Amino acid sequence: MQGYIYPNEYELQWSLLIVLYPYLTGLVAGAFILASLERVFNVKEVQPTYRLALLTALAFLIVAPLPLQAHLGHPERSYQIFLTPNTKSAMAMFGFVYAWYLMVVLLLEIWLDYRKDMVQWAQASTGWRRWLYYGLTLGATDLSPRALRFDESAGRWITIIGIPSAFLLHGYVGFIFGSVKANPWWSSVLMPVVFLFSAIVSGIALVLVLYMLTTMFRWQKIDMPCLDKLAQFLFYALVVDASLESLDFIHRLYEAEESIEILGQLVENRLFISLIVLQVLIGTLIPLIALGTTSPALRKGGMFRTPPDLRQLIYLTSAVFVQIGIFSIRWNVVIGGQLFSKSLRGLTVYKVELLGIEGLGMTIALLVLPFAILWAIAKILPPWPESEAVRPAAPQTA
Amino acid sequence: MRSLPQQVPRLAIVFGVALGGLFVARGLLIPDTFGDRGHYRAAAVDSIAAQPVKFAGRAECAVCHDDVLKPHGAGNHRGVTCEVCHGPAQAHVLAPLEVKPSVVRKRELCTACHAFDPSRPLGFPQIDPVAHNPRAPCIGCHRPHTPEPPTPPEACSACHGHFARQKAVSPHAALTCETCHQAPPQHRTNPRAALPGKPESRTFCGQCHGTPETGVPQVEMESHGQPNLCWQCHYPHYPEIR
Amino acid sequence: MTPDGARPSGSGEVTPAQGGSPVDRRAFLGHVIEAACAGSPLLLGVVKLPALVAQESGGYDATEHFYGMGVDVTKCIGCARCVAACKIENDVPEEPYFFNTWIERYVLRPDGRVEVDSPNGGLDGFPPIEDEGNVLRTFFVPKLCNHCENPPCVQVCPVGATFITEDGVVLVDEEYCIGCRYCIQACPYGARYMHPDKRVAGKCTFCYHRLVKGKVPACVEVCPTGARVFGEVEGRATPLAQFMRFNDLQVLKPNLNTRPKVYYANLDVEVR
Numbered sequence: 001m002q003g004y005i006y007p008n009e010y011e012l013q014w015s016l017l018i019v020l021y022p023y024l025t026g027l028v029a030g031a032f033i034l035a036s037l038e039r040v041f042n043v044k045e046v047q048p049t050y051r052l053a054l055l056t057a058l059a060f061l062i063v064a065p066l067p068l069q070a071h072l073g074h075p076e077r078s079y080q081i082f083l084t085p086n087t088k089s090a091m092a093m094f095g096f097v098y099a100w101y102l103m104v105v106l107l108l109e110i111w112l113d114y115r116k117d118m119v120q121w122a123q124a125s126t127g128w129r130r131w132l133y134y135g136l137t138l139g140a141t142d143l144s145p146r147a148l149r150f151d152e153s154a155g156r157w158i159t160i161i162g163i164p165s166a167f168l169l170h171g172y173v174g175f176i177f178g179s180v181k182a183n184p185w186w187s188s189v190l191m192p193v194v195f196l197f198s199a200i201v202s203g204i205a206l207v208l209v210l211y212m213l214t215t216m217f218r219w220q221k222i223d224m225p226c227l228d229k230l231a232q233f234l235f236y237a238l239v240v241d242a243s244l245e246s247l248d249f250i251h252r253l254y255e256a257e258e259s260i261e262i263l264g265q266l267v268e269n270r271l272f273i274s275l276i277v278l279q280v281l282i283g284t285l286i287p288l289i290a291l292g293t294t295s296p297a298l299r300k301g302g303m304f305r306t307p308p309d310l311r312q313l314i315y316l317t318s319a320v321f322v323q324i325g326i327f328s329i330r331w332n333v334v335i336g337g338q339l340f341s342k343s344l345r346g347l348t349v350y351k352v353e354l355l356g357i358e359g360l361g362m363t364i365a366l367l368v369l370p371f372a373i374l375w376a377i378a379k380i381l382p383p384w385p386e387s388e389a390v391r392p393a394a395p396q397t398a
Numbered sequence: 399m400r401s402l403p404q405q406v407p408r409l410a411i412v413f414g415v416a417l418g419g420l421f422v423a424r425g426l427l428i429p430d431t432f433g434d435r436g437h438y439r440a441a442a443v444d445s446i447a448a449q450p451v452k453f454a455g456r457a458e459c460a461v462c463h464d465d466v467l468k469p470h471g472a473g474n475h476r477g478v479t480c481e482v483c484h485g486p487a488q489a490h491v492l493a494p495l496e497v498k499p500s501v502v503r504k505r506e507l508c509t510a511c512h513a514f515d516p517s518r519p520l521g522f523p524q525i526d527p528v529a530h531n532p533r534a535p536c537i538g539c540h541r542p543h544t545p546e547p548p549t550p551p552e553a554c555s556a557c558h559g560h561f562a563r564q565k566a567v568s569p570h571a572a573l574t575c576e577t578c579h580q581a582p583p584q585h586r587t588n589p590r591a592a593l594p595g596k597p598e599s600r601t602f603c604g605q606c607h608g609t610p611e612t613g614v615p616q617v618e619m620e621s622h623g624q625p626n627l628c629w630q631c632h633y634p635h636y637p638e639i640r
Numbered sequence: 641m642t643p644d645g646a647r648p649s650g651s652g653e654v655t656p657a658q659g660g661s662p663v664d665r666r667a668f669l670g671h672v673i674e675a676a677c678a679g680s681p682l683l684l685g686v687v688k689l690p691a692l693v694a695q696e697s698g699g700y701d702a703t704e705h706f707y708g709m710g711v712d713v714t715k716c717i718g719c720a721r722c723v724a725a726c727k728i729e730n731d732v733p734e735e736p737y738f739f740n741t742w743i744e745r746y747v748l749r750p751d752g753r754v755e756v757d758s759p760n761g762g763l764d765g766f767p768p769i770e771d772e773g774n775v776l777r778t779f780f781v782p783k784l785c786n787h788c789e790n791p792p793c794v795q796v797c798p799v800g801a802t803f804i805t806e807d808g809v810v811l812v813d814e815e816y817c818i819g820c821r822y823c824i825q826a827c828p829y830g831a832r833y834m835h836p837d838k839r840v841a842g843k844c845t846f847c848y849h850r851l852v853k854g855k856v857p858a859c860v861e862v863c864p865t866g867a868r869v870f871g872e873v874e875g876r877a878t879p880l881a882q883f884m885r886f887n888d889l890q891v892l893k894p895n896l897n898t899r900p901k902v903y904y905a906n907l908d909v910e911v912r
C-alpha cells in the first residue's frame with residue numbers, strides 16, 4: 001500500500017476469478033467468430049477447424065459463468081438476475097445475453113450442423129450410444145434432401161445472427177467495465193471494442209493451438225494451408241487489437257485527466273510486468289513480428305520462406321504467447337482497475353490466494369475444466385474432418 | 399402450403415419449454431412486494447426501518463433528566479448531546495432501572511475532542527494533555543455539563559499554539575500577540591463570537607519597518623507594495639526577511 | 641464566503657442535536673408529544689417501548705420527506721464520535737476495513753504535496769503530523785455515502801437489491817443482494833463495502849430506522865460541534881435548509897454527475 005486509499009478499499013472486490021470470466025468469454029466469442037469465417041465468409045482453408053471452433057466455444061461458454069457464480073456472496077440467489085433484472089444495469093443483461101448466445105446461437109448451430117451425423121451415428125451404433133444420439137437429434141431423423149437443405153440454410157442464418165451475437169457477448173463484457181464512471185482506468189468508450197478484438201485474437205489463437213495439438217495427437221497430418229490461414233487471421237486481428245490498445249493509451253496520455261498521475265504510478269509500480277512485459281512485449285510485439293514475417297499475412301508465402309515444421313513451431317509459440325498476453329490484458333483491466341484508490345491518492349496490493357474458493361487452485365481448475373468438457377463433447381460429437389459424414393454437395397449454393 | 403421441416407416443431411418444443419419455465423419461475427419466485435414502489439422489494443424498507451435504535455437521542459433523555467439538561471442546554475457543551483459522553487442509551491430508555499448508561503471519568507474521553515491537534519479548527523478549545531495537569535481527572539476542575547475554562551486562558555498560546563511556536567522562532571519573537579491583535583474580552587470565553595482584530599493599515603507596520611531608528615529591516619513605505627496591506631504579502635508570524 | 645453575521649456561529653446555533661428538531665416541525669412536535677406521553681409510564685416500567693416504536697414508525701409517510709446532510713468542514717474536530725456511534729448503531733463490523741462513515745485528515749504541504757490518512761476511520765485518533773512546522777493547511781473531513789440523486793450503485797445493481805427510497809435514501813436489501821460487488825465498484829466515493837458475515841453490500845443508511853422514528857442519524861446525534869447537519873433538502877424550516885441557505889456548498893466529485901445529497905461547506909479543493 002502506498003499513499004491514501006479509502007478505508008473500505010482495503011479489500012479488493014473482484015479477484016482472480018473475475019479475471020478469468022472475461023478471458024473465458026473472450027475465447028468463446030473469438031472461437032465462434034473464427035467458425036463463422038468458414039460458414040459465412042467462405043474462407044475454405046479454415047474448414048478443418050470449423051467444428052472444433054464451435055465445440056471449443058461451447059465448452060468455454062459452459063464454464064464462463066462458473067467463476068462469476070463462485071465469486072458471488074450469495075450464489076444461491078443468482079437466479080434473481082432472471083427474475084427481476086434491473087434494466088438499467090449492464091450486469092443484469094448477463095443472463096439474457098448468455099442465454100441467447102448459448103441457446104439460440106451456439107447450441108442451435110451445433111445441433112443443425114451435427115444433426116445429419118448424429119442420425120447416421122445413431123443408426124451405426126448400438127446400446128446406449130444409439131439412444132444418446134437419438135436423444136440428441138430430438139427425434140428429428142429426417143435425412144431427406146429438403147431437411148438437409150433446411151439444416152444448411154438455417155445454420156447459415158444462425159451463423160449470420162451469431163456474429164453480432166458474439167460481438168454482443170464480449171463487447172458487453174467490455175461494457176461492464178467500460179461503463180464504470182467511478183473508475184478512470186476502466187471508464188472508456190473503447191473498452192468494449194478492445195475487449196472484442198482481443199477476444200477474436202484469443203479465440204483464433206486457442207483454436208490454432210487446439211487444432212495443432214489434436215491433429216498431432218491423433219497422428220494426422222496438419223493441414224498447412226489451414227494453419228497458414230489461421231496464422232494470417234491471427235496476425236490481422238492482433239494488428240487491430242494492438243492499434244486499439246495503443247489508441248486508448250495515447251488518448252489517455254494526451255487528455256491527461258485528473259487521474260493520469262495515479263494511473264502512471266499504477267503502470268510503473270504495479271502493472272509493469274503484467275502490462276509492459278507480458279501484455280505488450282510477449283503478448284503483442286513478439287507474436288506480431290513472428291507472424292508478420294513467417295505467415296502469409298503480409299506477403300504470399302511469408303516474408304521469409306520457412307519450412308512447414310519450423311512454421312508450425314513459430315505459430316504454436318506465437319499462439320501460446322498471445323494467450324499469455326490476452327490473459328494479462330484481462331488481469332490488467334480487472335485487477336489493475338482495483339489497485340489504485342478512487343481517491344486517486346494511493347495504490348493498494350492484491351495477493352492471490354493459493355487455495356480457497358477465489359484462489360489460484362480454483363482458477364486453474366476452471367481453466368482446465370473447459371478442456372475436459374471439450375474432450376467429453378469431442379468423444380460424443382467428434383469434430384475431426386475424417387469422422388464427418390460426407391456433407392451434401394455444394395452446400396452454399398443449395 | 400408445404401409442411402414445416404421436421405426440425406422446426408422439435409426445436410419449438412424445446413424453446414417453448416425453456417421460455418415457459420422462465421415465465422412460470424418468474425411468477426412463482428418474484429417476491430410479493432417487489433416493484434410496489436420501484437424496482438426493489440418494498441418489504442426491505444420496512445425491515446430496515448424496523449432495526450432497533452441504540453442511541454435514544456437528546457429528546458428522550460430530556461423526558462426524565464430535565465434537571466441536567468436545562469443548564470446543559472445553556473452551557474458551552476450544549477451542542478454535545480448526552481450520548482456523546484454517556485454512550486448509547488436506548489437500552490436505558492427501555493429499561494431505566496435495569497440498564498444504566500456509563501458515567502465517564504476518564505481523561506481520554508475529554509481529550510478525544512480537547513487534546514491539541516493542529517488539524518482542528520482554529521479557536522476550538524484545546525489543551526496539551528501531557529502538560530495540562532496530567533493524570534488529574536478533567537472533571538476535578540471542569541463541570542462536563544456546563545464547562546467553563548477555570549480561568550479564561552491568559553496566554554493566547556493556550557489555543558493558538560501553532561502561531562505561538564512559529565512566532566517564537568521568528569524575528570518577531572519579541573512582539574506579543576497584543577502588539578498586532580486586540581482581542582475583545584469575550585473572545586476568551588466564546589472565541590468565535592468575538593474575533594480579534596488585525597492591523598488594518600500600512601502605517602501600523604511602518605511604525606517599525608518605516609522608521610530607521612528602530613534598527614529593524616526597512617522598506618520605502620510610500621512605494622513598496624502599494625496599495626496592499628503588509629500582511630497580505632508577508633507572513634507576520636514568521637516574516638521571511640531577517 | 642460565509643456571511644458570519646448572518647450565521648449565528650458558536651452561540652445559539654441550532655444544531656439538530658441540541659434543538660432536538662430532527663426531521664421537521666411536524667414530526668418534531670409529534671415526537672415531543674409522544675415522548676411526553678410515553679415518558680412517565682415508561683419510568684414506572686408499565687409500558688414496553690417496542691409498542692411505542694411501532695406506533696411511531698406506523699405514522700411515517702416516506703413521500704413527505706427528502707433527506708440530505710450538510711457537513712461544515714471547518715467545524716469538524718476529528719474526534720470520530722460519529723464513526724464510533726455509527727458502528728454501534730448499525731452493527732458495522734469492527735474491523736478497520738468497513739465503514740459507513742469515516743474521518744479523513746488532510747495535511748497540505750507548502751510544496752504542494754497532499755497527505756491524507758484515515759487510520760481505522762479515525763476511530764483511534766490520528767498520529768502526530770510529521771514535520772509539523774512545514775504545513776500549509778490541515779483539516780478533517782467526514783465522509784459517508786452521499787445518497788446521490790443519480791446513484792451509480794443503484795444503476796448497476798443487476799437485481800434491484802439496492803435502491804433509492806421515496807425519501808431519497810439509498811438502501812441495500814440484505815435479503816435480496818446476490819453479493820456481486822458491482823455497486824462497490826461503481827461507487828466513486830468508496831462508501832460501500834462487502835459485509836464480511838452477511839456477504840452482501842453494506843453502506844450508510846442515513847440511519848433509516850431512526851428517521852422513521854423522528855430521530856436524526858446517529859452520527860448527527862453525537863457530533864459535538866454541529867459539523868453534521870441533517871434534514872430535508874427542499875425548502876422546509878430544518879437545520880439543513882438553514883445550512884444550505886447560509887453556506888457556499890460543494891459536493892464531492894461533481895464532474896461524475898452523481899448529484900450527491902451530502903453538501904459540504906468550506907470544502908478544500910484537494911478533497912476528493
